Amino acid sequence: MSDESSRPNALDFTDIAVEEVSRSFGRRRALSRVSFRAGQGEILGILGPNGAGKSTLLAILATLLRPTSGRVRYGGVADTQGAALRARIGVLGHDLFLYPELTARENLEFFAGLHAVAEPAHAADEALERAGLGTRADDPVSTFSRGMRQRVALERALIHQPRLLLLDEPFTGLDDASASALVARLRELRRTGAILVIATHDLEIADRLLDHALFLRDGRPAASIAQPERLRTTYQEVMTRPLDGGGA
Amino acid sequence: MTDQGGVRPPTAPFARTVWMVLRKDLTVELRSGEIAYTTLFFAVSCVLIFAFALVREGRAPEGGAAGILWIAILFAGTLALGRAFERERQAETLRALLLAPVPRPAIYVGKFLGIVALLVATEAVLLPLVNLLFTAPLFAHPFWLGGIVVTCTIGLAAVGTMFAAMLVRARSRDMLLPVLLYPVVVPVIIAGVQGTAALLQPAFDPAVVRFWLLLLVTFDVVFVVLALWTFEAVMSD
Numbered sequence: 001m002s003d004e005s006s007r008p009n010a011l012d013f014t015d016i017a018v019e020e021v022s023r024s025f026g027r028r029r030a031l032s033r034v035s036f037r038a039g040q041g042e043i044l045g046i047l048g049p050n051g052a053g054k055s056t057l058l059a060i061l062a063t064l065l066r067p068t069s070g071r072v073r074y075g076g077v078a079d080t081q082g083a084a085l086r087a088r089i090g091v092l093g094h095d096l097f098l099y100p101e102l103t104a105r106e107n108l109e110f111f112a113g114l115h116a117v118a119e120p121a122h123a124a125d126e127a128l129e130r131a132g133l134g135t136r137a138d139d140p141v142s143t144f145s146r147g148m149r150q151r152v153a154l155e156r157a158l159i160h161q162p163r164l165l166l167l168d169e170p171f172t173g174l175d176d177a178s179a180s181a182l183v184a185r186l187r188e189l190r191r192t193g194a195i196l197v198i199a200t201h202d203l204e205i206a207d208r209l210l211d212h213a214l215f216l217r218d219g220r221p222a223a224s225i226a227q228p229e230r231l232r233t234t235y236q237e238v239m240t241r242p243l244d245g246g247g248a
Numbered sequence: 249m250t251d252q253g254g255v256r257p258p259t260a261p262f263a264r265t266v267w268m269v270l271r272k273d274l275t276v277e278l279r280s281g282e283i284a285y286t287t288l289f290f291a292v293s294c295v296l297i298f299a300f301a302l303v304r305e306g307r308a309p310e311g312g313a314a315g316i317l318w319i320a321i322l323f324a325g326t327l328a329l330g331r332a333f334e335r336e337r338q339a340e341t342l343r344a345l346l347l348a349p350v351p352r353p354a355i356y357v358g359k360f361l362g363i364v365a366l367l368v369a370t371e372a373v374l375l376p377l378v379n380l381l382f383t384a385p386l387f388a389h390p391f392w393l394g395g396i397v398v399t400c401t402i403g404l405a406a407v408g409t410m411f412a413a414m415l416v417r418a419r420s421r422d423m424l425l426p427v428l429l430y431p432v433v434v435p436v437i438i439a440g441v442q443g444t445a446a447l448l449q450p451a452f453d454p455a456v457v458r459f460w461l462l463l464l465v466t467f468d469v470v471f472v473v474l475a476l477w478t479f480e481a482v483m484s485d
Contacts, residue, residue, distance in 0.1 A: 062347060066484075087349035095340035099272070101279040106272075113268045114348035116260045140279070156344075 013075025013088065013163055015039040016061065016195060021070035023056055030056040031219045033070065038212065043186065043196040045206045045228070047235060048216035054199035055094075057216070058166045061197060062091050074164070087115065090162030094169045096153035100142035104133055104152045107141060108159060115160035127155035130185075147178035154185065164195045171202040183209055203231040215239070262357075265350040269358025274365065276335065283331045287370050291324035295374060299381035306383055313384035314444035318437050320374060321367065322404065326426055328366050329408040332359065333416045342416060346483055356479040360409040360472075367401045384448050392447055392457045399464035400440030406471040407433050414482050436471075439463045 016038050023031040031053040038044040046054045059065040061072060063086060071078045074085060091097070098107050108127050112120035128137045131151040141149055150170070157165060167186075171179050183205060186196060190211075200206050206213070206228075213228040214221060215238045223238045260268070277283055298316040302308055336342035345355050375397070379386045386393055411428045415421040443460030446453065 064343060064346065083349035083351070086347055089347065091343070091347055093340055093343065095343075097341050097344035098339055099276055099341055100339065101276045102272070106275070110268060110272050111344065111348070114260055114265065114345070114350055116349065160349075 013077070015075060016164060016197075017073040018057075018061070019071050019073065021057070021060060021067045021072060023053075023060060023065060024068045029219055031060075031067075031216075034214075034216070034219075034221050035070075036212075036214050036221075036224060038195050038197060040193045040195060041190050042211045043190055043198060043209055045210040045213045046197065046199040046216060047201075047203070047206065047213055047231070048222075049201075049239065051218075052216040053219035054216055055168055056219075058091070058168050058197065058199055061164070062089055062166050087160060088163040090157035090160065090165045092154055092157040092165070092167045092170055094172060096149050097156065098141045098149060098153055101140060103138045103140055104128060104131075104144070105137040107152060108156055111156050112159045117160055123159055127159055131155045132181075146173040147175060150174060150178065150182070154182065158189070162194065164197070165189060167196065167198045167200075169200055169202075170198060171200060171205050179205055203235055207231045260348070260350045260354075262351050262354045265354035266358045266361065269345070269355055270361045270365075273332070273359065273362035277362070277366065282335075283328050283366055284369060286331065287324040287328045287366060288373060290327055291320040291370050291374055292377065294320040294323060295377055295381065303382060308382040308384065311441070311445045311448075313378050313382035313386070313448060314441045316382070317374060317378045317444060318400070318440045321371060321401070321440075322430075322433070322437055324370055325363070325367050325401075325404050325408060326429065328363060328370075329405075329412040329429075330422055330425055332363055332366075332409075333412040333421075337416050342413075352480045352483055353476045355483075356409060356413065356475060359413070360405055360475075363405040363409055364401055367405060368398070371397055371401065386444070386447065389447050389452060389457075392454070392461070393444070395461050396440060396443040396447070396457070396464065399461060399468055400436055400443070403436035403440075403464060403467045403471055404433055406468060406475055407436075410471075410475040410479065410482070413479070436464065436467050439467065 018034055018036050021031060021034045022029065034053070034057060036044065046057060048054055056065065060067055074088070099110075102110065105124050105128060108124035109120045112123045117123045128134050131154070133148060133151060136144070136148070141152060144152065150173070154170070170182060174182065186209060189196060198206070198210070207230070210228055211226070213225045213231065213234075215223040215235065217239060223234070225234065228234060295316060302312050302316075333342070336345070346352065375386055375393075378384055408429055411425055415424050415428070418424055439460050443457055443464065446456040446460060
C-alpha cells in the first residue's frame, strides 16, 4: 500500500459518534437508543450475548443499514450514504467476504481495484506479505484453513487503508497463534490511528485489547466502561443485573 | 458525504467497476463451470424433450421451434439468475460489493453483463440444436436472428438481474424469482417468440421482424434505465 502515500490522505475523520441510535426490523426492535463515541487510535469492543444487536450496530456503522432513529456522525458529518464515506470504512465480517474460487491474490486485487487503490497488484502483493501468505498467493481461497482465510479477509478489509475498521467476531475459529497474530495486527492499526470497533464474544482476548467496552443486552446499552479489566466478571455482572432502561 | 479538508477519497469510475465485476464473475464461472453446465444441461434437456414430443415425421408444429427456443432460454435464464446471486450471498460478498466506494448501478451492470454472456453462450448451443431437431431454418437470416436473440436476452437479463438482486436475502427467493420475473418479462419473451417465428416464415417479411425488434429494443431501454435508476435504492438498507 505504499503507493497510497502518493495520493491525498483520505483518512480525514478522527472520531465517530453514535447518537441515540435505534433500529427496528418490523415490530422487533434490534437496537434501542445506543450512544457512544470512538476516537482515533482507539479500540472499542461491543460485547453481549447472541441477539444483543452487535451485528446490527456494526451494519449501521458500515452504512449497510440506516438507523430507524438517531444518527451516526463520522467526524461531525451525519450523512451515512455515499461512496466517499464507504471509502473510509473497512469491514471484516463473520463471513469473510472472499470468493472461494478466486486465489488470494485475485481476491485482494479485485477489492483493491474496487477501492480505487492506485496499483492493485502491488497493494495485493504487500498485503499477502503482511498476511504471511506470499507462498500461497496463487492458491484458491477455498483451499485455505480458516485462519489463513481470516488473514486474507483482514488484509482485504485494510487494502484501502480505512479510517474506521469494523470487525464482527474476528477471533471465531482461530487457533491461539492466529488469534495472537490478529491481536498484534489490531494493535498495530491502533498505533497508526485507525478507529477500531470489534463485536466479540471472546472476553479473554478482548481483555487485553480493548480501550473501551460497550455492553449490549437485548439491543439496549447495559454498561459502558473505559479501560476495561477483568471483562468476564464485569460481563457476568452486567448481564445478570436488571436493566434500568437507560443508556450506557 | 461532505468532504473534510477538501480531501475526497478516490472512487472507482463506472466503466472500470463494470469491467472488474464482469471479469470477476466470468473468472469464477470459468473455474467452477457451475452455472454454465447447469443452465446448458437444463436448456438442452428441455429442447430435446419438446423435440421428441412435438416433431412428427421431421415436421414441427408451426411456430413451435420459436416458442420452445425461448421457453428453454427463459427457464435456463431463471436458473442462472438465481445461482449468480446465491454465489454472492454464500460468502456475503454482496455486502463487500455494496461496501465498496463504487457507483452501485455499476455493480448491477457488471452482474447483468455476466448473465447476458452466460445466456448468449447457452443460446450458441441451443440455436443450432433447435435448427437441427425442429428443421427450422433459423440461420437463414443471421443478422435479424442475432438482433432478436441479443435484444430479447438483454430484456430478460435486465429484469432478472434486478429481481435476483432484490431477492438475495429473501428466504423463499427460489420460489419468488419466477413469480416476480415471469409476469414482467412475458412481453419480452412474446416479442422474442414472434420475432423468431417471423424469421422462420417461408415468405420472409423484414418489416414484421423489424417491428418485433424495435419493440424489444424499447423494452430493453425501459428495463435497463429503470434498473439503473432503482438499483441503488433497492440495495440500500
